[in-house]
Amino acid sequence: MLRGVLQIVGLVPRAPVGGGRPRAVHTGGYHWHVLPAGDELFGPDGPPLEAWIRDGAVEVLKLNSQRTVYRVALPDGTMIVKQCRVNGPRAWWREIFRGSKSRLEFDHALALRRHGIAAVEPLAWGSRHRYSPGESFFLTRWEANAVPFEKYLEGLSPIDRRASSHELGRVMAHMHDAGVAHPDPHPGNLLVTFEGGRPRFTLIDLHAIRFGRPLTWRQSLDNLVLLNRWFQLRATRTDRRAFWRAYVQHRTTLPTACPVALAKLAKEVERRTEQSNARFWNSRLDRYQKSNRQYQRLRRGSVAGHAVRDLPAAFVQELLADPDAPFRDPANKVLKDSRSSTVVTLSVPTATGTTVAIFKRFRVKSPVILAKNKLRRSTAMRSWSFGHNLLDRGLPTARPLLVLHRHRLGCPSEGYLLAERVPDAMDLVEATAVATAKPAAERRRIVRSWSNSLGRLIRLMHEKQVAHRDLKAPNILMSGVHPDLAAAVPVLIDLVGVVPGRAVDRTDRVKNLARLNASFIRHPAVTRTDCLRFLRAYLAWGLHGSEGWKDWWRGVSRETLAKVAKNQRSGRPLA
Incomplete structure (x- = not known):
């Protein structure tokens, strides 16, 4: 009833008529609304969901507290069944006011297809409870050749990436001209099929889509920022430029701005995307210490902590029972044993093997x-939280798997951190020693490559609002040292000194650079030319020009000498 009233006043879209009118079917305790295309698959009695499950005709594709997604193979075709749950008071009230997610997706899919926008083909929707919130189901036709856009992008050539960017820009322009805004337009909600030599996009996860008048420039930019949050981390500037040009070219309901104004709008999208991503990353800092879909809280006696959900439960309980046991096991190789910490290798069972x-x-x-x-x-907790936060920011580091603490007098005491091992890696000190032993020409090639990659990584780290107060060479691993040492990529480890979540000013940037520079002061394999090449990559001369680089050089040199003098006074070795 409430949904009908909201439809009359325009707060909820009316059920569209494209694709035929759904037929109501009541069978087996389910209330179904089936389109003619669904009747061809199910027959007159509607979808026999329980029979499919009982006969083993379903395959689980996704499972969490909110939904389960099945693939059902039938003689006349294959379909997707999305089972939506009401998993809390907020979700219950939300369904009171707007209807079930399955009904919304069903209606929105028909509306999108009526507008000429590619969306999943709806077949039926249904629920167990006809007049109250509860479990509901949305059935769509399976597209055999479709893959999520984020997977489709893997391994594409630059030419194919440009074509994909152009087509996505055209699709978004058509959506915005039609008054359609997707509030969660990340690549996981886009399926791609390749037809006629070009990609074709299909929208999924449609329950929150908004319909209205053609979007204004302000509304369009708001929606493009949401889309760009994913691509700014993973797509090149050239890809994003191709998308923007196609988007502007195909918008028909807005006055075309002059080239200067369009360039300013593009920069505005990039700037607002950076701000949006920063707010998102900062908001997740507390998420890693809560129980949710990705992480779980742990406690057993005086030991408590957190773990990722994909660790086997038996393995987690074994560590909870005695976190020190792996350090007594002679089968585990000791990598470090000092007054402050001990590090060993540990075999971890996974779904794909040990x-x-x-x-x-x-x-x-x-x-x-x-x-x-x-x-x-x-x-230990800083390493756990900052490790996951750096991964969210797209910065390379070892993924933390588990963190534990023993407790004494109500305070966390000894800490334990389990993290994935960086493959085929050695720390920067060891890697530089190996490079030093190479012939002169090979050594120069390796150090030049590393200078560029390190400069880019630290620039990216600072741009993403992360400072590292202990950015010394042993805290950087070079991954992929075989077979070509020059092709190794830097990975950040030992994140206790990381400070995420605030803009990194010039003073802190200089101190971070100086700390790394101090690790190689008077090193025979690192020349002043290599340091300048590093600084050039850090300052992105190709994008911003070389103006002011001498001020950076002098500032880093002063801080480096100050760090060396400080360590000499305290008698601490300069790592």
Whole structure:
């Protein structure tokens, strides 16, 4: 009833008539609304869902607390069944006001196809409860050759990437001209098929789509920012430029701005995307310490912590029972054993077989640290949270799998961190020693390649609002050192000194660069030319020009000498 009233006042779209009118079927405790295309597959009695499950005709594609997605193979065709659940008071009230997600997706799919926008082909929707919120189902036809757009992009040539960018720009322009805005337009909600020599996009996850008048420039930019959040991290500037040019070319309901104005709008999309991503990343800093779809809280006796959900439960419980057991096992190789920490390799069972991970124990050296752990994140917890946050920001680091703490007097004491092992890697100090032993020409090629890749990585780190107060060479791994050492890529590790979540000013940038520079001061394999090449990559001369580089050079040199002098006074070695 409420949904009908909202349809009359225009707050909820009316059910469209494209594709034929759905036929109501009540069978087996389910209330179905079936289109003529669905009747061809199900017959007059509607979808026999329980019989499909009982006969093993369904394959689970996705499973979480909100929904389950099945693929059902029938003699006359294959379909997708999305089972939507009401998993809390918020979801219950939401269905009271707007109807079930399945009904919304059904209506929106028909409306999109009526507008000439490619969307999944709806067959039926249904629910167990006819007049109250509850479990509902949305059935669509399976597109055998369709793949998620994010997977389609893997391994594409630059030419194919340009073609995909152009086609996506055309599709978004058509949507916005039709008054359609997708509030979650990430690539996972786009399916791609290749037809006639070009990609064809199909929209999925349609329940929140909004219909209205053609979007204004302001509304269009708001929606493009949401789309660009994913692509700004993974697509090149050239790809994004191709998308923008196609989008502007195919918009027909807005006055075409002059080239200067369009360039300003494109920069505005990029700037607002950076701000939107920063807010998103910062909002997730507390997510890693809560129970949700990706992470779980753990506790057993005096040991508590967090783990990713894809770790086997038996393995997690074994570590909870005795986190120190792996350090006593002679089968585990000891990588480090110092006053502050011990690091060993540890075999971890996974769905694809056993893999080797890195297990680190953080010792508590004084009662002061024990008290500090009560008032702030411990070193283990910072490594856990910042590791996941750096991965969210698209920065390379080892993925944390589990973090544990023993507790004494109500305070976290010894900490334990399990993280994936970076494949085929050695730390930057060791890798540089290997490079030094190479012939002169080969050594220069390797160091030049590393100078460029390190400069780009640290620039990207700072642009994504991450500072690293302990950016020394041992805290950087070079991954993929075989067979070509020059092709190795840098990976950040030991993240206790990371400070994410705020803009990195010039002073902190210079200090970060100086800390890394101090690791190679007077190193025979690193020349001033290599340092300049590193600075050139960091400042992105090709994009921003070389103006002001000498001020950066002098600032880094002063901070490097200050760091060297400080370590000499304290008697600490300069790593």
